[in-house]
Amino acid sequence: MSQETAPDGSRFVHFQNRDIPLSEVLPYSQSPLNPSNLNPSALKRELPDHTLAWRTGSDGMPQALKLSVVRHWGGWSLLPVLTAILLCFMLKEPLTALLGGLLVGSMLIGQYDITQILVNSIGQPGSAILLILYLWLLGGLSGIWGKTGAARAFARFLSHHCVKGPVSAKLVAWTLGVLMFQGGSISAVLVGTTVTPVADQEKISKEELSYIVDSTSSPVAVLLAFNAWPGFVQPLLVVSGVSFLATESDRLKFFFQCLPLSFYxxxxxxxxxxxxxxxxxxxxxxxxxxxxxxxxxxQLSAPGSRPLASREVDTASENYQPWVLEFVLPLAVLIGTALMTFWLRGAPQILWAFSAAFILAGGIALVRGMGLNDLIGGVVDGLKSVVFGSVIILLAVTMGHISQQTGGGAFLVSLLSERLLSVYWLLPALLFGLSIVVAFSTGTSLGTYAVVFPLAMPLAWSLTLGLGLEESSAWLFMALCFACVLNGAVFGDQTSPISDTTVLSALCTGCDLMDHVRTQLPQAMAMAAIATVLWTLVAFFGCPQP
Known part of the structure; x- marks a missing residue:
């Protein structure tokens, strides 16, 4: 919703594809949904789901508002989220935990057919696009690179031409981790299996190498977010009345604008x-x-350790000679398309970027002599490799929808907003800690986003309204809270012993799993502590009360 000026000087509100004259919109003080007007007699009447209103902003110009009614069941509204968290602690398995939270949420809102809930969730445009991106394009592109051997050929090229000692071997591992920004698991497998033989020759400990591999998987996927993550997160950021989160394009733009605040x-x-x-x-x-x-x-491993067996995941066709540029060119097209559309449209078109890279990678393979059946076989192998992740994503997206319907965020707002007004600058740090707990328990970043974002963003917006923050300060405060949830999930996922990236980082480097967890935790905790201090300082000094 936006407030605009017509050529004749009259003002109107653009809402749901209609232009409504501002003269027909109620002043905020007269709106039936203004909290000051919600007395007991008003609450006995049937309230509208939403109303439009206007008020004078700090710059003296009228601001258009959409006021919505969000219902909750008191403390019961948090039951689906608490169920998912409790099951994570008990079972250490995210799929069962999310499914349990969905069952509880469906009973709470009176929709007992969970299959229909899942169908409705898949039917949302954002969910369908996400599954196409993650399951078809990302999985298909990875499968083509696996069948042609292009990604591994590029990694071996760097290893053989750039490694001159322990430092350069570690730098190659770090560089490959940065370049493999499509997803945490893919990065851990490709980087770990490729660099390990070279690192072993240079006497790099298993703990050191697995830490480098793990810390350049999910953290890089957040910073170089030309992947499935923005598409997954943006539907979870819907907050009634927030103009800069109103549309999908707005939310994607907000995601990328907040990346400089990803301190961890x-x-x-x-x-x-x-x-x-x-x-x-x-x-x-x-x-x-x-x-x-x-x-x-x-001695690369600690005495008494039990290293996970490193496995070779190369499925390249035996009759096909890999070419380094088969990885470089599609990757360059992917990054270039995302950056160009970000510059031209304000938000990167990730679907376009992955589609172009997928078509180019397949086209090069066919031109260079790979049979169509082999190519399709590689695509199918890639799809199989991300099926489980796609199921987790589907359940996580549905969990986010359930959380919004049960009003968990609205309940937290009513419970905590007034209590946090005097120490509002602590909210980003609190959200960071909450996200760490959920992610460490589930072992998944995406599942954490589905649980925490629907609670965190409405609470953050309520505080900005209660504090009366200026528009720029309100945006910054929301961005800080967003970044803390985003990074808390990454920290918890990275350090959790049940996380797929943690296990794969240890597995593909031949490291003992718990040795990897214990040795990386002090460095990760130090970075998290510094990041928490930075977020708190920015909130305190960058978002002052009027």
Whole structure:
């Protein structure tokens, strides 16, 4: 919804594809949904689901508002989320936990046919686009690269031509982690299996290598978000009355504008870079011991450790000679299309970018002599590799819809907004901690977003209204809260022993899983502590009360 000026000077509100004259919109003070007008007698009447209103902004210009009624069931509104979190702690399995939360949520809202709920969720345009992107395009592109051997050929090219010692070997691992920004699991598998033989020759400990691989998977996917993540997150950011989150394009634009505030992800990637060049300002005691052990004795794993067996995931066709540019050209097209559309349209067109890269990768393979059956076989293998992730995404998206219907966010707003007004600058840090707990319990970033965002964003917006923040300060506060949820999920996912990226990072580098978890945790916690201080300082000084 936006307020605009007609050529004749009259003002109107553009809402649901209609132009409504501002003279026909009620002043905010007279709106039946103004909290000051909601007395007991008003509450006995049937209220409209939403009304339009206007008020004078700080610049003296009229502002258009959409006021909506959001219903909740008190403390019961949080039951689906709490059920999912509790099941995560008990079962250590995200799919069952999300399904349990959905069952409880469906009973709470009186819709007992959960299959119909899932169908309705898939039928949403955003959900369908997300599944097409994640299941078809991302999986298909990865499958083509696996069948042609292009990604591994590029990684081996870097390894053989750039590795001259331990530092350069670690830098190659870090660089590959940055380039494989499509998703955490894909990055961990490709980087880990490719760099491990070279790293072993250069006496790089398993703990050090697995930490580099893990810390350049999900954190990089957040920072270089030309992947499925923005498409998944944006439907979860809908907050009634927030103009800069009104449309899908607005929410995607907001996602990318907030990336400079992803302090934890930035510090995680920067920290592994400094570790790669042996300039890390802080290294935990156990990691120092592992580095010294490998360099001086050549013992890559700790005594008594039980390394996960590294497996070769290369499914390249035996009769096909891989070509380095088969990876470079589609990747360049993917990044270039996303950046160009971001510059021209204000939000990157990720579907266009992945479609162009997918078509180019397949076309090159066919032109260079790969049979159509082999190519389709590679695509099918790629689709199979992301089926489980797609199921998690579907359940997570549906969980987000259920959370919005049960009014969990509205309940938190009514419960906490007044209590947090005096210490509002602590909310980003609190949301960061909440996201860490959920992600560490579930082992999934995307599932955490579905649980936390529908609660966090309405609460953050309620505080901005209660504080009467200026428009720029309100945007910054919302951006900080968004970034804290985004990064808290990444931290929890990265450090959780049940996370797929954690397990794959240990598996594909041949590291003991718990050795990997214990040795990376001190560095990750240090980065998280610094990021929390930065978020709190920005909230305190950057979002002052009028």
């Amino acid at each position: 992800a930035i510090l995680a990637v920067l920290g592994t870079f400094l570790l790669s060049i042996d300039k890390a300002p802080f290294i935990g005691r156990q990691m120092k011991t592992a580095i010294k052990r490998a360099r001086t004795t050549g």
